[in-house]
Amino acid sequence: MPEGVIVGGWSYVIAAYSITAIVLVAYAWSIHRRGRDERGKRGRHE
């Protein structure tokens, strides 16, 4: 192994990927919910 390599580090990788996944899923869910609300409101008024 060459000098100066960072050993381990999987925990950082897992943390970064998990946070990314959580944020993306949360945003997708928020978009979905807002879209559903908006369709619901329009349906009620018509």
Add this chain to the structure above:
Amino acid sequence: MRVVWSILAKDLLLEWRERARTLSVVLFAVVTLLLFSFALGPDVEALRAGTPGFLVLALLLSSTLALNESFRIEREDRALEGLLMRPVGSMAMFYAKALANALLLTLLAPVVVGLAVVLYSLEVGPPALAGLVGCWALGAAGLAAPGTLYAAMTSRLKTQDVALPILLFPLVVPVLLGSVKAMDLVLFGDAMNQLQSWVSLLLAFDVIYWAVCGVLFRYAVEEGE
């Protein structure tokens, strides 16, 4: 051009009539400077090293006060609509307002810089003093252009006191960095000849935003269709 001057003259006249208001901005800047000194302890050396930062922060904080005020009179009398109705043009109005704000902020320089010289026992000659005031003026111009544009919008909001700083502060990061660095070089020597690049950064910011905001001001004050 003449229109710009006439609105500017009107604003400055009003500013003069309400001296108390203008004075409160000056007082605010002075108090801010004092508070920074207290917050950073009585170590004169440390205070002296921080002078550029304190000066620019004092300018930045008092600018929101001045900018928030600058559309108050028009809003109260609904005079903004009146001015827009006449063939004055929003662009002329923007430049008049922005010039008035830039002037007002620049006028703080002698007081606040003078106070800093006394408080932090800075040993500066007239050229360095002129340099400091110059950096201050460039910074004030940089704050005034986007500040006037945003103040025109936020003055219509109930939340204007919060809205203006959260919009303006991130935007003027280059102004802050540029004027702090430039003042630092003026005060403590410029071994690597960097002053010119910081001054040109400030100038670039000023030119870009005075142009862009002048064009966009119309959309900030006029009703959409």
Add this chain to the structure above:
Amino acid sequence: MNVRRSLAIAGLLLLVVGTYMGLFVAPPERHMGEVQRIMYVHVPSAWNAMLLYTFAFGFAIASLWSGKPEWDDRLVGAVEVAVVLNALLLVQGSIWGRATWGVWWDWDVRLTTSLVMLLLFAGVLTLRRMASAERRAQWSAVATIVAFVDVPLVYYCVRWWRSLHQIQSSPETVDPAMVIPLRLNAIGILLLGVAWLMARAAIEKARRRRDEAPLPSRVIVKETAHA
């Protein structure tokens, strides 16, 4: 609707494959070891956030130019998705910094610029929420243009202010096994981002329609109240 859904599904598939390759197929980097795998989501987030801000800038100009409210719908979609990616970018960057530099935050050019950028565009969304309906489109466009113009200025001044920065990592200089997951994730996030942009624009359009059209029920209630 169908375009949006297929974009989202394609994006998701690319992301899954890209992430799998980034995590398990690509070799660890010579100096940074496994930590380098953060790059496979970090760099695509950065690219796409910048791209979406650029879209937003284009939409803002189109919105002011044409006065058509559809451009404003797209504008809010682009800014919102970009802000989400920008926030992710900062968190990933911070984790990356902790692993490589040993600190959660460093005043590195790109990290600092992306923080200022996030604050700038979060400001646009805040202003939008505070604005009245008839001014919302114009104000959002003005604030977007003003914020976008600031980004290069911030970048250069932070760079001069603190000249510590990493060498730009371009895909040409790294192992092909590293390029593929990077590209897959970049395109995946792009497709997903565009799908979200469209979905968000559709929501905004629906809201606008609802605000514009006076509701018959509401009118009746008002009249009875007066009588």
